[in-house]
Amino acid sequence: MEITPGALLSKINSPDDLKQLSREQLHQVCDELRQYIIDVVSVHGGHFGASLGVIELSVALHYVYNTPYDQLVWDVGHQAYGHKILTGRRDNFSTNRKYKGLSGFPKRSESEYDTFGVGHSSTSISAALGMAIAANLKGEERKSVAVIGDGAMTAGMAFEAMNHAGVADADMLVVLNDNCMSIDPNVGALKEYLTDITTSHTYNKFRDDIWKMLGKLPVGKHFTRDMASKMEAGIKGMISKSSNLFESLGIRYFGPIDGHNITKLVDTLKDLRKMPGPKLLHIVTVKGKGYDLAEKDQTKWHAPGLFDKVTGEIYKKKYETAQPPKYQDVFGYTIIELAEKNEKIMGITPAMPSGSSLKFMMEKMPKRALDVGICEQHAATLSAGLATQGMRVFCNIYSSFMQRAFDQVVHDIAIQKLPVILCLDRAGLVGEDGPTHHGAYDIPYFRCIPNMIISAPMNEQELRNLMYTAQLDSNQCPFVIRYPRGEGVMPEWRTAFQEVTVGKGRKIKDGKDAAILSFGHPGNFATAAIRELRTEGIDPAHYDMRFVKPIDEALLHEVFTKYDKVLTVEDGTIVGGFGSAVLEFMNAHNYKAEVKILGIPDRLVEHGTLKELHKECGYDAAGIASAIREMLKEKVYTNFSIAG
Structure with a gap:
């Protein structure tokens, strides 16, 4: 058009x-x-x-x-x-x-x-x-x-x-x-x-008169510009403290x-x-x-998507079946469920109540959910102050914006070992907003801080369970939960809460040719890739690690004992991230294996749809399948050489 x-x-x-x-x-x-x-x-x-x-x-x-x-x-x-x-x-x-x-x-x-x-x-x-x-x-x-x-x-x-x-x-x-x-x-x-x-009409009218008067006064030997400025400020001050x-x-x-x-x-x-x-x-x-x-409706029309400019109808995707919710909405409704059972729970967000879906709690529990304005540093330290008084604070900040509060997390939360729950919305690639908004770096910059727990759910059920686990009294550490922008994978997502053992992953499926270790939502890309690979006679194992700190060493011992081909997948930078943690473990325990890391490459990724960017970075389902084929190319050739 x-x-x-x-x-x-x-x-x-x-x-x-x-x-x-x-x-x-x-x-x-x-x-x-x-x-x-x-x-x-x-x-x-x-x-x-x-x-x-x-x-x-x-x-x-x-x-x-x-x-x-x-x-x-x-x-x-x-x-x-x-x-x-x-x-x-x-x-x-x-x-x-x-x-x-x-x-x-x-x-x-x-x-x-x-x-x-x-x-x-x-x-x-x-x-x-x-x-x-x-x-x-x-x-x-x-x-x-x-x-x-x-x-x-x-x-x-x-x-x-x-x-x-x-x-x-x-x-x-x-x-x-x-x-x-x-x-x-x-x-x-x-x-x-x-x-x-x-709204101070008296001040505004008088101020305009002052401007006109001062503009006509001669500025010279006896009446300097500095004197004019002081006179203006003094008269303004008499009329309104707001000036x-x-x-x-x-x-x-x-x-x-x-x-x-x-x-x-x-x-x-x-x-x-x-x-x-x-x-x-x-x-x-x-x-x-x-x-x-x-x-x-200025909030709704901040970025409405496509719409009919005449009628104002905002076009929504039409689905024939029930669709999974956005991760942010799962957070928004789940924190209310938890807060209804635990009176110590509070929610904090720096000017993102709609984007984070904390708005649901703000409407239902206005004294326990706070928008503190565009001030991520204050949000983090405010959460720390609340935590010193026994409150269980879910501090929800976009991953990209959390960079601005790094010092507060180190100095005010981690050093004091306060159990603030840092929910990092928009973790990973975010799409059309581009490199200023991609949540690429939170895994490395949090992984290097002592006393931190760093987790990522593979689906909505896992998000709910991690939130439930983080607010339990048994947790006495800062607890990071990172999740992506957009929809999950479970239309029926309101599952019963289950405590997750901190630092424990899960084996999704066993295999024989290679092992895929995933962290967070990209585990779903790995599942799709495995379905494709099995039609070709390739059978990888799949482990959803859940935690990058502490990482599940028992699972990693199992992986490196059984497999000499290991692929890691994450929605974060490959420098210092989840894959690096796996390599550090392998080196520390003298294992020998071919390890390939998929994730956000060490360059600035520009804007585009999530599908386009995941493909460009090579960790969508097709990219994962291709990486496994490349690692197993000699074996694949042997398996299919006769059929030619």
Whole structure:
């Protein structure tokens, strides 16, 4: 299906083309850009509401600033679709998030206009500040702009950057895009603070009057710029305490202004571009602006998949039989079952109640399930604090985001040997979000920490049993449970709870030619591969190891005693992961065998569907079968040489 951009948008191949338009034409550009994103995403999928909310800002920034010489940094990047379309990627935009196509996030290797690769939140101010300091050192006149949402502003890193920016004397602008949303509604005191600023009509009117007055005062020998700045801050402080947070950090605050008023945005940005030093512009926007359903249900329309843009019907897969649930939903419903029986259980998530499905518990047990905002470090140490008081905390953080809380897991959880249960959703390859979101590294970076238990379920029943085991009083160690994005394999998944012996795997089937050792969900790929191989006369054994730490040494002794061909399969990096643990065991006990490791290779894996990426990395069912054939090729030739 060919999607045609509007009359003005079709002629914009770079910001230079945009700058040729009159201010009056910018309204039409915004309308056409918004419609083009709706048209493309409805047919090809992708993130939706975030970009619609910053259409006017995207146009205004590229209209006023001299990009790419001026450095524009988008936080997270969900909202950068308009930016991509305006910077030469309009005709390829239909490939967004597709295999070998455009990235769903700004990416330095994709365009000179993407000044910083993003995907995780709250990095933009630090990056833009670094660029501004570099410009100072090199004597360049380039400007730096960071666009950050109010959700991302809750992270400690954003405040660390602002604390530095206020004393760095760097020429940078922070645009605070305030829509009261990240993926789910924002939480915490900062949300209330920004609401106070936004709704303080007395302050806003008086502030505008101050700006006008100060703009007319002569700045010279007797009235310096510093005096004007202090006078402005002092008068603001008398009117509203809310004005002092950013300015107390040495960052001049402007706003709030309507983020959908393109004329006001252009005028304001032109003024701020001329003003030296660190500045913050607070704009108020609506996530999903211009598409009524997305405005009304912003969480649902963050990334809705394919939909009918006219009726708003979101297309769902049609199944003839009952389908297995998503692993995240199994977690979400299982923690409620456990919490109903164990009053010490609590759930914690850093701004992912929908993605992790902790929202179910938050609705049913609001005092025992908490969304703490985009702050993984705080989530981990908060969980540790709760654990010191005897609480059994399920801290649910995406594997990729858990990287941000590594120190807290080491220092605050593992060293103190606190039994926090770390549920790593989206472990392994995640698909279209690409390398910033792949959960590739958690096995190696947790495996090297003392006092850790690291597990992965092969199916929904195993997830339930691991969750049940982790919350028992007999467990007194940090307990990691990693599971993938997407559906499991068991339509009838509500099974009775059974305790799992920590460090014990299970033999799925015996065999004679080779042994396949799997860790986690890829064990299902191994099962499918074995079915295929048996039709060829090849009979591998299959072991579901369940734990990589402590690893089941009894099973490994059995494997290396019986088999000289061993294949390991995992949904994590092959460097330092499960396969490495098997090799370490083999070396420690002086076994001799041919071992081949399948998993995520030692390179960045780009975006695509899970099926495409599993195939590329070689650990789907076909890849496992091929690896076994290769290991047994001499034996296979002997078996089938007569039949030829």
